[in-house]
Amino acid sequence: MSAVWTESENTAATASADAAPQRLKIExxxxxxxxxLCREVGRAIVDFNMIEEGDRxxxxxxxxxxxxxxxxxxMKLQQRAPIRFELIAVNLDQKQPGFPEHVLPEYLGKTGVPFHIENQDTYSIVTRVxxxxxxxxxxxxxxxxxxxxRVADELGATKIALGHHRDDILQTLLLNMFFGAKMKTMPPKLVSDDGRHVVIRPMAYVAEKDLxxxxxxxxxxxxxxxLCGSQENLQRxxxxxxxxxxxxxxPGRIENMFSALQNVVPSHLLDGTLHDFKGLKPTGVASEQGDKAFDPESFVAPSPAGLNIVAV
Known part of the structure; x- marks a missing residue:
């Protein structure tokens, strides 16, 4: 019996020893x-001045x-930020059938963050119309x-934070191109359509897979x-x-597409409101932004192996 006990102990010890490196790797x-995540959210906040001293x-x-x-x-950044700002979490309960209305209040109550649940039966309006x-x-x-x-006004919020991430921004770009004939996407910061609020997207640089x-x-x-049953066949x-x-x-194509949104060259597009094509005259001054009309375009593109190759 003692031999069996010892053998079991050894087996358990071996399994524990094997699991330890895996646990460390996961940690x-x-x-x-x-x-x-903290770095990318912090970088977006700084790059676009999303959150300022005293913001709610x-x-x-x-x-x-x-x-x-x-x-x-x-919440993590709030503890280490060089400025003081408040957070208040808000959920709009739209009374969709099956919505588990207890989940968010219970979760938010444990975080210690002030929160507000707004109850509005928009579901009935939408299904009727x-x-x-x-x-x-x-x-x-x-x-x-x-x-x-309206809730932002009532709560005295100075910024409204939405959870859209990098992939959402790229999806919106393509949707506008494919179906709206516009070169447009979700900006990281903008004034709301009623002109009274500043809307921010702190996760503009964050990849969905990380979330x-x-x-x-x-x-x-x-x-x-x-829950509303209308999401299945969306173009998004x-x-x-x-x-x-x-x-x-x-690999790397998504990063290149996102970087392109921050490296726009209006003179090499077709929007006459952004560049004065009609009034264009030769300057006699060489410029890197000038058109190399007779040169073949070359692009540095990510290869399937993740290595940069030159595609001509």
Whole structure:
């Protein structure tokens, strides 16, 4: 019996020893992920002057991984930021059937962050106005926006923070190009359409895959976004899948696309309101921005292996 006991002890000890390096690896990767998230959110805040001394930031919470991640990271940055600012989390309960209304209040109550739950039955309005089978997102979004602007006024919020990330911004760019014939996306900071609020997207630089991993690590109580049943065939979903497929086949392409949004050359596009094509005259001065009309274009593109190659 003692021999069997000893053998069992040895087996358990071996298994524990084998698991230890794996645990350390997971801890290291999680620590790196947290640092990256804080760094990217902090960089966006600084680059676009999103949060200033004394701001009261209304953090819009939907119950999805993105808004949970945004609040979580902003709370961490609040503790170490060189300026003082307040956070208040806000959720709009739109009375969708099956919405677990207890989840967010219970979670937010544990964080210690002040929060407000706004109850408005927009679901009934949308289902009454929109024909069955049609996408309800447009009207739902407009109603939600108006309510959140009002709540921001009532709470004295100076900034409204939305949880859109880098992939959302790229999806919006492609959607506007494909279906709206516009070169336009979600800006990291803008004045609201009523002219009274400043809307910020602190996660503008954050990759969605990092938020997925962070949500899994933090075990956020995720509320599904398809409760209304209108999300399944959205063009945004299709574009998101296309971007993910590109990233698998051509690592680095998403980063290049996002960098392009910060390196715009109006003189090499076709918008006459941004560049005076009609009044263009030769200057006699050489310029790197000048058109090399007779030279073949060359691009530095990421190869499938992640190495840079020159494509001509």
């Amino acid at each position: 290291r990767e999680t620590h790196k992920l947290e640092k990256r 930031v209304m953090v819009c919470m939907s119950g999805g991984k993105d808004s949970y991640g945004m609040l979580d990271i902003l 929109i024909e069955e089978g049609k996408t309800t997102c447009g009207l739902c979004s407009r109603l939600r926006r108006g309510i959140l602007y 997925v991993r962070w949500a899994q690590h933090r075990e956020f109580p995720i509320i599904p976004c398809n 979903v299709q574009v998101g899948e296309m971007l993910r497929e590109w990233e698998k086949k051509f």
